[in-house]
Structure formats: structure tokens, C-alpha cells
Amino acid sequence: xxxxxxxxxxxxxxxLAVENVSLAFGGVKAVTDVSFDIxxxxxxxIIGPNGAGKTSMLNIINGFYQPQHGRITFKGETRSxxxxxxxxxxxxxxxxxxxxxxxxxxxxxxIMAGRxxxxxxxxxxxxxxxxxxxxxxxxxxRRVEEIIDFLKIQEIRRTPVGRLPYGxxxxxxxxxxxxxxxxxxxxxxxxxxMNLEEKEDMSRFILDVNDHFGTTVVLIEHDMGxxxxxxxxxxxxxxxxxxxxxxxxxxxxxxxxxxxxxxVAH
Amino acid sequence: MPFDASAVADTxxxxxxxxxxxxxxxxxxxxxxxxxxxxxxxxxxxxLVRAYAAGxxxxxxxxxxxxAIVGANRPKLYWSVMAVQMLGAIxxxxxxxxxxxxxxxxxxxxxxxxxxxxxxxxxDKIQSVLDRLPKLEQMVYDETRGLRDYDHSxxxxxxxxxxxxxxxxxxxxALGAWLDGxxxxxxxxxxxxxxxxxxxxxxxxxxxxxxxxSVRAASDTVAFDKLTENDVALAxxxxxxVGDHYLNYAQGLVSGFCMACPESADTAMSDxxxxxxxxxxxxxxxxxxxxxxxxxxxxxxxxxxRKMFHYFLxxxxxxxxxxxxxxxxxxxxxxxxxxxxxxxxxxxKNTLGFSRVRVAYTAGExxxxxxxxxxxxxxxxxxxxxxxxxxxxxxxxxxDGAIYSDxxxxxxxxxxxxxxxxxxxxxxxxxxxxxxxxxxxKTAEAMTPDGYVMTGDAGFFDEKTGHLKIIDRAKDVGxxxxxxxxxxxxxxxxxxxxxxxxxxxxxxxxxxxxxxxINIDLTAVGSWAERNNVVYASYQELAGHALVYDMIExxxxxxxxxxxxxxxxxxxxxxxxxxxxxxLDADDGELTRTQKVRRGFIAERYATLIKALYxxxxxxxxxxxxxxxxxxxxxxxxxxKIRDMAIAPLPALGQAA
Numbered sequence: 001x002x003x004x005x006x007x008x009x010x011x012x013x014x015x016l017a018v019e020n021v022s023l024a025f026g027g028v029k030a031v032t033d034v035s036f037d038i039x040x041x042x043x044x045x046i047i048g049p050n051g052a053g054k055t056s057m058l059n060i061i062n063g064f065y066q067p068q069h070g071r072i073t074f075k076g077e078t079r080s081x082x083x084x085x086x087x088x089x090x091x092x093x094x095x096x097x098x099x100x101x102x103x104x105x106x107x108x109x110x111i112m113a114g115r116x117x118x119x120x121x122x123x124x125x126x127x128x129x130x131x132x133x134x135x136x137x138x139x140x141x142r143r144v145e146e147i148i149d150f151l152k153i154q155e156i157r158r159t160p161v162g163r164l165p166y167g168x169x170x171x172x173x174x175x176x177x178x179x180x181x182x183x184x185x186x187x188x189x190x191x192x193x194m195n196l197e198e199k200e201d202m203s204r205f206i207l208d209v210n211d212h213f214g215t216t217v218v219l220i221e222h223d224m225g226x227x228x229x230x231x232x233x234x235x236x237x238x239x240x241x242x243x244x245x246x247x248x249x250x251x252x253x254x255x256x257x258x259x260x261x262x263x264v265a266h
Numbered sequence: 267m268p269f270d271a272s273a274v275a276d277t278x279x280x281x282x283x284x285x286x287x288x289x290x291x292x293x294x295x296x297x298x299x300x301x302x303x304x305x306x307x308x309x310x311x312x313x314l315v316r317a318y319a320a321g322x323x324x325x326x327x328x329x330x331x332x333x334a335i336v337g338a339n340r341p342k343l344y345w346s347v348m349a350v351q352m353l354g355a356i357x358x359x360x361x362x363x364x365x366x367x368x369x370x371x372x373x374x375x376x377x378x379x380x381x382x383x384x385x386x387x388x389x390d391k392i393q394s395v396l397d398r399l400p401k402l403e404q405m406v407y408d409e410t411r412g413l414r415d416y417d418h419s420x421x422x423x424x425x426x427x428x429x430x431x432x433x434x435x436x437x438x439x440a441l442g443a444w445l446d447g448x449x450x451x452x453x454x455x456x457x458x459x460x461x462x463x464x465x466x467x468x469x470x471x472x473x474x475x476x477x478x479x480s481v482r483a484a485s486d487t488v489a490f491d492k493l494t495e496n497d498v499a500l501a502x503x504x505x506x507x508v509g510d511h512y513l514n515y516a517q518g519l520v521s522g523f524c525m526a527c528p529e530s531a532d533t534a535m536s537d538x539x540x541x542x543x544x545x546x547x548x549x550x551x552x553x554x555x556x557x558x559x560x561x562x563x564x565x566x567x568x569x570x571x572r573k574m575f576h577y578f579l580x581x582x583x584x585x586x587x588x589x590x591x592x593x594x595x596x597x598x599x600x601x602x603x604x605x606x607x608x609x610x611x612x613x614x615k616n617t618l619g620f621s622r623v624r625v626a627y628t629a630g631e632x633x634x635x636x637x638x639x640x641x642x643x644x645x646x647x648x649x650x651x652x653x654x655x656x657x658x659x660x661x662x663x664x665x666d667g668a669i670y671s672d673x674x675x676x677x678x679x680x681x682x683x684x685x686x687x688x689x690x691x692x693x694x695x696x697x698x699x700x701x702x703x704x705x706x707x708k709t710a711e712a713m714t715p716d717g718y719v720m721t722g723d724a725g726f727f728d729e730k731t732g733h734l735k736i737i738d739r740a741k742d743v744g745x746x747x748x749x750x751x752x753x754x755x756x757x758x759x760x761x762x763x764x765x766x767x768x769x770x771x772x773x774x775x776x777x778x779x780x781x782x783x784i785n786i787d788l789t790a791v792g793s794w795a796e797r798n799n800v801v802y803a804s805y806q807e808l809a810g811h812a813l814v815y816d817m818i819e820x821x822x823x824x825x826x827x828x829x830x831x832x833x834x835x836x837x838x839x840x841x842x843x844x845x846x847x848x849x850l851d852a853d854d855g856e857l858t859r860t861q862k863v864r865r866g867f868i869a870e871r872y873a874t875l876i877k878a879l880y881x882x883x884x885x886x887x888x889x890x891x892x893x894x895x896x897x898x899x900x901x902x903x904x905x906x907k908i909r910d911m912a913i914a915p916l917p918a919l920g921q922a923a
Binding site: 141142145146148149150152154155157158204208211212 | 301414532
């Protein structure tokens with residue numbers, strides 16, 4: 001029962017803004033002078049053809065790449081670049097285009113790993129095992145179990161991730177990102193390589209995350225149907241340049257977008 | 267201690283109150299939630315259900331009206347059933363995986379004003395057909411997730427209903443007294459529940475069961491299997507199915523045993539292992555899947571373990587069943603079996619979750635003798651029962667110590683069975699239904715004038731054991747020209763237990779003798795061909811291979827021998843058979859989508875083959891149109907060979923004893 005681009009989103013404060021950001025690898029310009037903002041509580045999609053600079057953009061937001069130009073404002077604090085640690089501490093979590101999990105560990109342990117930042121007891125207590133460290137662990141485990149319940153992956157709790165099919169691995173990865181209790185969740189092609197049913201499940205989870213936890217979501221996705229259904233606003237990149245920005249309907253009607261996707265007769 | 271619970275309490279609400287007194291601190295229900303098993307004692311459940319009932323009453327649920335229950339096996343849904351019954355209203359469980367269409371049929375037919383549902387998925391389904399359910403007023407739900415933005419004027423969470431009821435009970439003593447009065451006022455003769463049949467044979471019908479009959483039937487089987495408050499069962503089969511309502515809900519309330527609800531449908535197998543139930547039910551298909559999984563994983567085990575496993579399975583095959591049946595076994599056998607128990611059977615049963623199972627049942631379809639023997643040989647007390655919704659499940663069940671893979675046991679205590687002229691099984695039982703909901707015509711159709719229920723299944727009593735054998739649906743049973751009853755499915759199933767045979771279609775109605783068309787199993791026969799250097803290029807070539815025919819001929823001969831052993835069946839031995847040149851396929855309309863053969867359609871399509879089977883020719887040409895996976899059509903032509911079989915001599919009538 002969600003209204004994309006509903007009134008509450010339009011008036012929501014800006015959580016993160018990038019201004020005039022440029023990133024180049026040697027002579028290759030990955031991102032050129034791109035500006036857009038992400039409002040609190042919205043689902044924001046970044047789309048574009050292959051090599052448009054979408055993943056580079058995500059990497060800039062979570063501090064993995066450092067742009068040569070431009071500014072990033074996150075929660076009111078402006079800086080020229082993000083550092084991964086600041087991003088994580090500040091509440092930015094992400095999933096990867098190619099699943100990046102600990103393949104030999106169980107789903108449960110992988111998601112527990114997402115809680116690392118929130119575990120405060122020092123090595124001494126952790127080695128002692130019982131006492132405060134144990135209480136802490138029990139509390140974290142409870143949160144992780146809530147996530148497992150939320151994502152409906154109870155049956156694979158004890159299964160090593162490497163043995164799981166791809167669709168489930170993606171779900172576990174989302175679980176690990178959620179374990180950080182992020183304010184901003186970056187999803188890099190969460191539905192790549194999934195069949196229709198898995199896509200529908202994943203869409204449902206993304207909407208639920210947004211609805212249930214109030215998490216702001218930035219999503220890169222190739223499936224246009226999914227993007228148009230899920231997102232409140234869409235940024236379109238092509239060759240590292242922003243060519244459109246707005247609600248799904250607005251973007252769909254933009255000539256530059258149609259050209260970028262369908263090609264132009266020369 | 268055999269006792270008749272119906273003497274103490276003739277309805278489930280009364281039983282719940284009794285259990286709260288008798289077994290107050292014993293666990294009544296468990297549910298795995300957030301990875302931890304939660305438990306509720308009988309007194310806690312009684313308190314919860316009272317509060318829930320009070321809350322439902324305040325919402326407006328009236329005595330005698332129906333309330334739909336839609337969802338998986340979760341404690342709150344079982345409590346919904348209890349709370350609704352406590353108010354004298356009638357729960358109508360609906361299958362959680364029913365599509366919106368079926369759901370709307372049942373909800374509309376049952377005139378429900380209220381529905382207790384599991385989650386958003388069910389609410390969405392019901393809302394999509396809301397225009398067909400003008401009577402529906404309120405839904406209460408268990409799982410709040412995803413429902414925040416829904417219109418809550420027609421939705422309430424069960425949590426709130428229970429809290430509201432609890433508060434009202436605390437504030438107003440009169441309400442509690444009123445509720446006690448309502449419980450006392452529940453009548454054994456009133457409808458206790460309406461279970462809709464799955465509708466495989468036409469539209470689904472609402473089977474009305476009364477409280478007293480339900481309680482009495484459950485008391486009989488609780489005594490039969492000596493179930494007590496110390497037993498544990500896992501409730502993992504659909505809540506709306508008569509089996510779950512009987513085996514878990516009714517027997518649980520009568521005996522006071524603990525019902526465990528799995529975390530989710532997908533975790534049932536691992537939950538089974540964690541809970542270690544003492545009473546267990548599984549359809550043959552589930553047992554088969556379990557066995558296959560074990561066998562596949564054993565193939566990956568080390569050489570030593572594999573050898574040990576297979577050696578001791580051999581030991582179990584030789585002595586296991588006899589030990590379980592309490593027959594005499596040589597000392598060596600006992601010692602070997604004991605060793606096998608320590609090394610193989612014990613750990614295996616532990617892995618499967620069967621360590622503590624005292625009584626296990628299977629039913630629903632014919633079970634392969636090997637499959638059945640496997641579980642029994644490793645020491646699982648697996649038995650068969652036969653029943654149906656109209657009987658409130660049990661009609662027959664095998665008693666400990668008299669177990670056969672091809673019978674369903676003698677009549678249950680207090681059940682009266684009669685075989686009709688046409689072979690149909692008729693019964694009268696303590697738990698039998700009182701009628702179909704709002705359908706007196708169908709009720710009358712299903713009963714004989716003297717009050718027996720017609721099951722629609724054909725069967726006969728085995729002479730040696732006195733047990734009932736179910737052979738086919740009564741309407742499918744035909745007659746040979748000499749008047750012998752001809753149950754096609756019985757013959758087909760016997761052949762299908764051979765792994766090499768995938769499908770069988772038997773013919774014989776209004777004919778002089780029985781013939782079958784066989785589909786070989788490409789995987790099984792293919793691997794046999796590989797091992798025996800049989801070269802083939804296609805299914806068709808393999809199916810027509812002389813060696814394959816030889817192999818199938820031995821299977822048919824064995825089947826004939828086994829048919830001949832039965833006086834009733836000796837006349838329907840297979841006289842001629844052929845192996846079909848193509849696999850029967852649902853895309854070609856030869857099978858239903860649930861993989862059942864459509865005998866009539868196949869007879870039409872392969873009319874030339876049937877003609878050849880009966881006119882004595884040695885081979886026949888056939889050409890059929892087939893549909894490929896991408897929808898294109900093509901034709902397959904073949905020359906199919908037909909073989910004659912020797913018929914085992916009929917036992918002389920005098921000797922059959």
C-alpha cells in the first residue's frame with residue numbers, strides 16, 4: 001500500500017547529498033560533476049547503462065573511492081571525501097554486486113559479523129566468554145534472530161553460506177547489512193541473477209525494510225520494472241554524467257534517458 | 267489407562283479446562299520463535315484462550331456462527347480454534363496455501379463474519395476477493411509485519427484481542443463467570459468444527475464434526491496407542507487437514523500431550539530432530555524423501571562408514587522387523603542387531619528425529635513394501651492407518667505387532683465396517699461426521715439408508731490377517747467379463763513399486779483378461795543399461811529393447827505371483843503387457859498435473875495398442891502427436907511389441923484358507 005514519492009518523502013530532510021562530485025581513474029572518467037541528494041526514508045534508485053558509473057557512485061558514498069572533486073554532506077556534516085570507517089560508524093551499510101560473504105561460515109555467523117561494530121566489550125571479556133561479554137552476545141544474537149525471522153531464512157541458519165543458492169546468499173548478505181542497523185542502506189544490484197519469484201521476494205524485503213525500520217535505501221538495479229515499482233526517486237547516469245533525476249514517471253519521459261537506453265540514430 | 271474422555275468432558279473447551287486442572291504445569295504447546303523454543307503449560311494456554319475468547323466475544327463473535335482460521339501451524343491459530351470453540355462458535359480452518367479462488371469459495375460457503383489469519387499474505391489474499399465476501403466483517407491476525415499502512419478498521423492483531431480480553435476479565439468478574447457458563451454450555455452434540463475436503467473429487471464440501479463424537483473417537487485411539495500427557499507430537503501438516511486436527515489437536519486435548527509447532531514449514535525437518543516427538547505421522551512421500559536424502563548422503567560418506575551402513579542395513583532387513591514384532595530371533599541376530607543399533611540405527615534415527623518415536627503412522631496412499639520395511643527394520647514403529655475426513659480420520663489402524671505393508675489394519679475400536687456389493691468400503695464410527703455443511707443432498711448421497719458412510723474406496727478383508735486392504739477408488743473398479751472385480755490402481759501400484767517402472771496403465775474392465783501398458787523409468791533403466799552394456803540412443807529405443815522387455819517381464823511375473831497369492835486378486839493377473847514407446851506426459855494430457863494417469867484419455871489415444879493387446883497380435887504400430895516443452899508439436903511413430911505372460915494357477919477353492 002505504498003505510494004511512491006508520497007508526501008512524507010517529499011518533505012523529508014536530506015540525509016546525504018553529493019555535490020559536483022568527479023572521480024577519474026587516470027584518464028578514465030568514472031563520474032563527472034554529479035550532484036544529487038538522498039532524503040530520509042526514501043528509496044532512491046541509481047540506474048544507467050553498463051559502465052555509467054553507478055557502482056563508482058556507491059563506492060564514493062560509502063568511502064571506498066575518494067573523489068578528486070566535490071563535496072559530500074552526510075547528516076549535516078560536509079566533507080570532501082568519506083572514509084569507510086566513518087561511513088560504517090555513521091550508519092551506512094551495503095551489499096555487493098558479487099556476493100561478498102564468508103563462504104565457510106554459517107548464515108547466522110555471517111549476519112552476526114554485521115554486529116561487530118556494535119560489540120563493545122574488550123578482548124579480555126570476550127576471551128573470558130561468560131559475564132558481560134556473554135550478556136552482550138545474547139542480546140546481539142536476539143537482534144540477529146529478529147533479522148533471520150524478518151528475512152525468513154530460519155531453515156538455513158546453520159548452513160554454510162557457500163552451500164546456498166545464489167538468491168539465498170543475496171538474502172543473507174542483506175541480513176548482514178541490516179544487522180548493522182543502518183540508517184542508509186546501499187544495495188548494489190540486489191536482484192541480479194535472480195528468477196522472477198526471487199525478485200518478488202527481494203522487492204518485498206526491500207519495501208519491508210524501508211517500511212519497518214524506516215531505513216533509507218539507495219539501490220542500483222537493472223530490472224526497470226523493479227526500479228519503477230520500488231523507488232520514490234531515480235537518478236539516471238550515463239557515461240558518468242547525470243542525465244536525469246526525479247520520480248520514476250518523470251524519468252521515464254525524459255528524452256535523454258530514452259536515448260541512453262534505446263540508443264540514438266546517428 | 268483406557269478411559270473415555272467424553273464421559274468427563276464432551277467438548278474441547280471443557281477438555282481444555284480439565285487439562286488445566288489435571289496437567290496444569292505440563293507443557294501443552296511449544297513453538298520455535300526467534301530461534302528459541304517457547305513453551306506454554308496447559309494452565310497458561312487455558313488462561314490465554316479464556317482471554318482470547320473474551321476478546322473475541324467483545325468483538326462480536328456469537329454462539330453458533332462460523333469463524334475462518336487461515337494459516338500455518340502456529341500456536342495462536344490453534345488458540346483461535348480453541349477460543350472460537352469456547353464461545354460455542356464453529357472454527358472453519360482453511361489451507362494456508364489455498365489460492366484466493368478456493369479461499370473465497372470456502373469463506374463464502376461457510377458464511378464467515380470473522381476470520382483469524384496468520385499474516386499479511388493471507389490478508390492480501392482475502393482482500394483480493396473481498397467483493398465476493400459481503401458477510402466478512404473483521405479479521406484478526408497473528409503476524410503484524412507489513413501491515414502498518416493497512417486500513418485497520420477491519421483488522422485487529424490477536425495480541426490486542428487477547429490483551430483486551432484479559433483486561434476485561436480482570437476488571438469485570440461477571441464476564442469471567444459468564445465465560446465459565448459458556449464453556450459449560452458447549453454441547454457435545456453441537457458442531458465442533460467444519461473441515462472442508464480438499465476438493466480433489468469435485469467441489470470441496472464442509473464436513474461437520476460434533477464435539478462429543480470427536481472427543482470419543484480421539485479417546486479410542488489415545489487408548490489404542492497408549493498416548494499420555496508425556497508424549498510429544500510435531501504439528502507440521504496443514505492445520506486445515508483432518509489429520510492435523512485429529513492427531514495433534516484432538517488427541518492432544520484428550521491425552522494432554524504436548525504439541526510442538528515448527529518455526530516455519532521449511533524447518534520442519536530440523537525442528538523434528540530438536541523436538542524428538544514420541545508420536546509421529548508422515549505421508550509415504552515424506553518418508554520416501556527422507557530415505558532418499560539419507561541414501562544420497564551415505565554415498566558421500568567414507569568407505570568404512572558406507573560399508574558399515576550397508577552391512578547393518580542388511581542385518582536390519584533380516585532381523586529388524588521380527589524383533590519389532592516380538593517374534594523369535596536367533597541370539598546371533600539379536601547381538602548383531604544390538605551392535606547395529608549402537609553403530610547405525612540409533613544415530614540414524616537421531617538424525618532423522620525418530621529417537622523417541624513410540625508410535626508412527628503413515629497413510630494417504632499406498633506405501634512401497636521396501637520403504638515400509640526400511641523404517642520398521644531400523645526400529646521405527648511405523649504403522650498404517652486408513653481414514654477420511656468424514657470419519658474424523660480413523661477407520662482402520664494397525665495394532666502393534668501385526669503390521670503388513672499391504673494392509674491398513676483391522677477396524678479401529680468401536681468402528682463397524684461393511685463391504686458393499688461393488689467392493690466399496692462402508693463404515694460407522696464414533697467420530698463420523700454429522701453431515702456436509704449446508705448440503706443435505708450430498709449428505710444423503712454419502713450415506714446408506716441404514717446409516718453407514720460410503721467411503722468411495724473399494725477394498726476387501728484379507729483372509730490371512732483379517733486386515734482391510736484398500737484397492738482403488740470404488741468408481742474406478744471395473745469387472746472382467748467373468749465378473750471378477752478389477753481394481754486398476756491396485757495392479758498399477760504393485761508394478762510401480764519396482765524402481766524400473768515409472769508409470770503403469772492397467773486395462774480389463776469389460777474385457778476377458780487384464781493387460782497393462784508400462785512406462786520404464788529412464789533414470790533407473792538407463793543406469794541399468796550402462797552397467798550391462800546395453801547401447802541405446804533414445805527413450806524409444808531403450809523401451810523397445812529385448813533385454814528391457816525381459817527385465818520387465820520378470821517384474822510382471824512376480825506381480826502375478828503376488829496377485830495369485832490373494833484369493834480376491836488371483837483372477838486379475840496380467841495376461842499381456844507392452845512397454846510404451848514414449849513417456850506419459852502431463853503436457854500431452856496423459857497425466858494430470860499431479861502426475862496421476864488419465865486412464866480414459868490414454869485408452870482413446872492409444873486405441874490401436876489396446877486393440878492389439880486384446881486381439882492377440884505380437885506387435886502394433888502406433889503414431890502419436892506429442893507436445894514439446896516449447897509448445898511445438900510433432901509426431902512419434904513406433905512399432906510396439908506385446909508379450910504374453912504365464913498366469914499362475916488359481917488356488918483351488920478348497921485350499922484357500
